[in-house]
Amino acid sequence: MTIRVVIADDHRVVRDGLCYLLGQEPDIEVAGEAGDGRQTVDVVTAIRPDVLLLDLYMPGLDGHAVIAALHDTPHRPAVVVLTSATDDEHLVRAMHAGATSFLLKTAPAEHVIAAIRDAAAGTASLSPELLTRLTQALRRPPPPDPLQPLSPREREVLQLIARGQSNRQIARSLEIGEQTVKTHVRSILTKLGLQDRVHAAIFALRHQTGSYQGD
Known part of the structure; x- marks a missing residue:
């Protein structure tokens, strides 16, 4: 079975690199690309890929908004986040919103490919480091609401x-x-x-x- 993937990243050179990388895999097909958040939603809706490889820093709609926009769509793809966002807030928000996997752009190519295959099979994957950070972040009390004093x-x-x-x-x-x-x-x-x-x-x-x- 071929895994159909849409790549969403606002940098052309990143998309080209990922297209080349995934094109070497016999079971993976790059079915579409998008350079901003709104285009990502349109492309995913039209193409219905198995996996969306998604950056969080996107113009128009950011990656979190894209995940939210796709939440109730038919044939919703598994979402593999591939981003340079290293803080715990992005990690927790993305996983809570329904991302299947979360990878940093420093991840080895084989980890990206493995995450796509796992996502297509319905399996979530996080590196041990990110899993530890996610667990610790979820145990922390939420930050106080800065508007809490107001009626x-x-x-x-x-x-x-x-x-x-x-x-x-x-x-x-x-x-x-x-x-x-x-x-x-x-x-x-x-x-x-x-x-x-x-x-x-x-x-x-x-x-x-x-x-x-x-x-």
């Missing part, structure tokens, strides 16, 4: 501050009085130890949104 209404106000809305606009959006908004803003600044609305907006964006990072 639900204050969180709504903070979100609208981050969108650049004025007190008057926030009052309209939430159908409350402008004086009430001012009270909420003062409370937010006090609870979070922030100087002004600008710092509140920066705080909100930092803790509520992510950004793409290249390899």
Whole structure:
């Protein structure tokens, strides 16, 4: 049986290298490639590969978002993450989201090939080092929510501050009085130890949104 693989990485040279590597294996076929997250979802949906070889650092949708987007699709492929992301957060998120395997780009070629074969057979694989790190990370208590001091209404106000809305606009959006908004803003600044609305907006964006990072 031939294992059909889609390679998703935003670097052309990496995709070319992986195509060459996998092309040497008689039981593996590179069925498609993608250079960004949205294209990955489209290619996988159209081609229905057995395995998706996926980088996490991708423009458009990152690898985590790709895994989430494919979660409920018919003929969902096994996902082998191949990335330069070395921190435990990426490892835990990817495995929790349903990745079958997680490999660093420093892994030997034979480990990548073995992970693809294992994934196609329905077997998860992690190196002993990554398995130890995953186990330790899962035992740690989750980090505290930086927005925990805020009430639900204050969180709504903070979100609208981050969108650049004025007190008057926030009052309209939430159908409350402008004086009430001012009270909420003062409370937010006090609870979070922030100087002004600008710092509140920066705080909100930092803790509520992510950004793409290249390899």
